[in-house]
Amino acid sequence: MLTPLKENRFSGRLRHLWSKLKHSSIKTFALLFAFGFSLSLTVSACTPTQQTNTTTAPTSAATSVASSNSQQSNVIRIGYQKYGTLSILKSRGSLEKRLASQNISLQWLQFPAGPQLLEALNAGSIDFGHTGEAPPIFAQAAGAPLVYVANEPPNPKGEAILVRKDSPIQDVAGLKGKKVVFNKGSNVHYLVVEALRAAGLKYSDIQPIYLPPAEARAAFEQGSVDAWAIWDPFFTVAKRATDARVLKDGEGLVANREFYLAAKPFNDQYSDRTKAILEELQKIDEWAATQPTEVAKLLSPALGIDVPTLEEVARRRPYGVQPITAEVITYQQKVADTFLDLKLLPKQIKISELAQVTKQ
Structure with a gap:
């Protein structure tokens, strides 16, 4: 277990590493995605806020990797983020x-975000999880053995670029030369790219700052960055708590789908378990779609977010587990090709190689 002092020092070193990524090479980013988050997962395993009530005790990435070949067949390891149907x-x-x-x-x-969750999948630490549209693209490029098994409907209003309420920036074009903070390789990374394109700007016209949500919010509130691209529930929490202005959400720009992903070895061996998870997710979605207040009350104690804020998120969010279709694969390929053109993806990938059509 890391002491608070040691953890702060570790976090400082990690933030320093992230900041250096602004101008890093493609190989550096690929290497970081493929191996670097194993360090953050070790911290996660030692930090109370990253542990949850489970039927079996959480293990570190190193322990999971060491025992991956002898994993007990009666345990399913599920990675989840702070909000979503898996949380419900x-x-x-x-x-x-x-x-x-x-x-x-x-x-x-x-996990704090999709890239970290998929690094755990890549390391053999989880069997099933969910992320936005960009993380599995970078994970595939890093060689992660993942399979797209289903997705939720598009939710473009579930993410946005925020500025402080007193910011002089009035539109996306006003971000030229400004510092924009977001989680690298996440769904909002693609939102930033597309928002800039629509405003007639290039990605190189801004100063991207790469930080996970908690640290990004601190930088945003302290005024050390000019804008923050973030997803729900962090988006709605920050908007309500700070009176931040929505500069641009994803409407008309991005789909912002939530994907369900399985480790290929797990899915190959236990396809019936993948099917069971998806069926239970669909049942929960059907309940949640008509019970936004109950969803908020259910999640509020675990997330530490007030009920009215969570109810706003729950009412805006679409529900329903959907199969991976040709249309979804085409869209994901467009996202991947965009990152490749920006030289942010280390190599060309084919989404269709990892997509599984799931019959509901």
Whole structure:
């Protein structure tokens, strides 16, 4: 367990590494994505806020990798983020009830964002998880053994570029030469790219600052950056708490789908378990779609976010587990090609190689 002092020092070094990425080479970024987050996962395993109530004790990435070949067949390791249908499924406990008769238990591991979650999948630390549209693209380029198994409907209003309420910046064109903070390789990374393109700007016209949500918000509130691209629930929390202005959300620019992804070895061996997870997710979505207040009340204690804020997020969000279609694959390929053109992706990839059409 890291002491607070040691953890702060580690976090400082990690922030320094992220800041150097602004002008890093393609190989450096690929290497960081493929290996660097194993350090942050070690911290996650030692930090109480990254541990959750599970039916089995959380393990570090190093431990999981060491035991990946001998993983107990009665444990499913699920990676989730602070909000989404997986969070609701965890809180309701319905998947545990379904699998109990098969003597299968669940291990839930929380991650701050999609890139970190998929690094855990790449390292063999989780079997199933969810992210936005960009993280699996970078993970595929880094060689992660993942499979797209389903997605949620587009949610373009679930992410946005924010500026402080007193900012002189009035539109995306006003970001030229400014510092914009966001999580590198995340869904909002693509939002920033597309918003700049629509405003007649190039990606090189801004100063990107790469930080995960918590540190990005601190930088935003302290005024050390000019704008912040972020997704829900962080987006709505920050907007309500700071009176931040929405400079541009994803409407008309991006789809902002949430994808369900499985580790290929897990999906190949236990396709029935993938199917069971997706079926329970669909049931939860059907319930959540008509119960936004109950969803907010359910998640509020675990997330530490007030009910009215979570209810706003829940009412705006679309629901429904959908199969991966040709249209979805085409869109994801467009996202991947965009990052490749910007020299942010180390090599060309084919989304179709990892996409699985899931019959519902």
